[in-house]
Amino acid sequence: MDTLIDAAALKDQLDGARENGPRTALLDVRWALGDPHGHDHYVREHIPGAVFVDLATELAGPAEPSRGRHPLPTLEQFQESARRWGINDGDTVVAYDDSGNMAAARLWWMLRNAGVRPVHLLDGGLAAWRAAGFELAAGAEQPAPGNVTLSEGDMPAIDAGQAASWAQQGLLLDARAGERYRGEFEPVDPRAGHIPGAVSAPTTGNLQADGRFLAPEELRQRFELLGYRAGVPTAVYCGSGVTAAHEIAALEIAGFSAALYPGSFSEWCHGVSNDVVTGPQPYGEDAASN
Incomplete structure (x- = not known):
């Protein structure tokens, strides 16, 4: 099942739907850490027919230390939102943002987890839509x-207990920026650093300069260099479970599979018994000398 759709194919798909073809939702x-004006950006311009999804209130429940900054909403809440966006059973869904799919991938993962198929990210x-010269709406x-009916559990996920020992049996990827992984800078969470054993794999490394994903073979090479191997269980976390979904999508494009840790570091660092390490090494600054 294709993870991505390009702008030209989406335009054809939308034009076909207007001629009684399969419906596309x-x-x-539009969301980015530190930018609360996603709806304003959407109202100013968006792809015709696109419905705004508010990540902070519709793709997350209320923040709480035990579950992180963007805990997943309940199934009932998510289904209510999906119906409000106009999704029907049998629709093809396409999600996009204006930041290389860093936010849209959260919705992609959640809909896939809820049993919706097909769901694509606009590459x-x-x-890309602007660059193609296609119409925009205000x-x-x-x-x-x-009338969509959602389920849950269609995508692999792990919790904090599994994250604690994951690196002992598999590969745990940290999708945040390198400086946050190393503990040099932490803008939102109370402790800086990373989960012991995690490997730094910033999501920005999944993209070309124009915001499109790298080719599958380039992504395969990237993740293999980070330690991905067939048969080795792989999981991904980030700050609050948003951009980690982007890494899951990139791994899928590469032909690989991985589990998401939805609570991610914002949940992990609040656990008083959870160790946090700093520096460029998976097990901390002093690991290389031990």
Whole structure:
């Protein structure tokens, strides 16, 4: 099942739907850490027919230390949101943002986890649509309510207890920026550093300069250099479970599979018994000399 769709293929798909072809639910997930104005950006311009999805309130439950900054909403809450966006059973869903799919991948993972197929990410996001010269719309779309029925558990996931010992049996990837992994800078969480045994794998390394994903063979090479091997269980975390989903998508494009740690570091670092290590080594600054 294709993870990505390019701008030209999406345009053809949307044009075909207007001629009684298969219906496409198009969702705009404009969000970035430190930028609370996603809806304003959407209202200013978006792909025609796209419905705005608010990551902070619709793709996450209330923040709490024991579950992290962006805990997954309940199934009932997520289904209510998905119907409000106009998704029907049998629809093709395409998600995008304006930041290389760093936010849209959260929705992609959640819908896939909820049993929705097919779900695609627009490769390159809104920038790719603009670059193709396609029409943009302003204002807010008002879709008719949908009837989609969601489930849960279709994508692999781990919890904090599993994350604690994951590196002893497999590969644990940290999708945050390198400086946050090393503990040099931490803008939002109370402790700086990473989960012991985790390998630094910033999501920015999944993308080309134009915001599109690297080719599958390039992604395969990237993850193999980071330690991915067939038969080795792999899991990914980030700050709060958002950009880690981008890494899951990149791994899938490469032909690999991995589990998501939804609570991620924002959950982990609040656990008083959970160790946090700093420096460039998986087990901390002093690991290389031990």
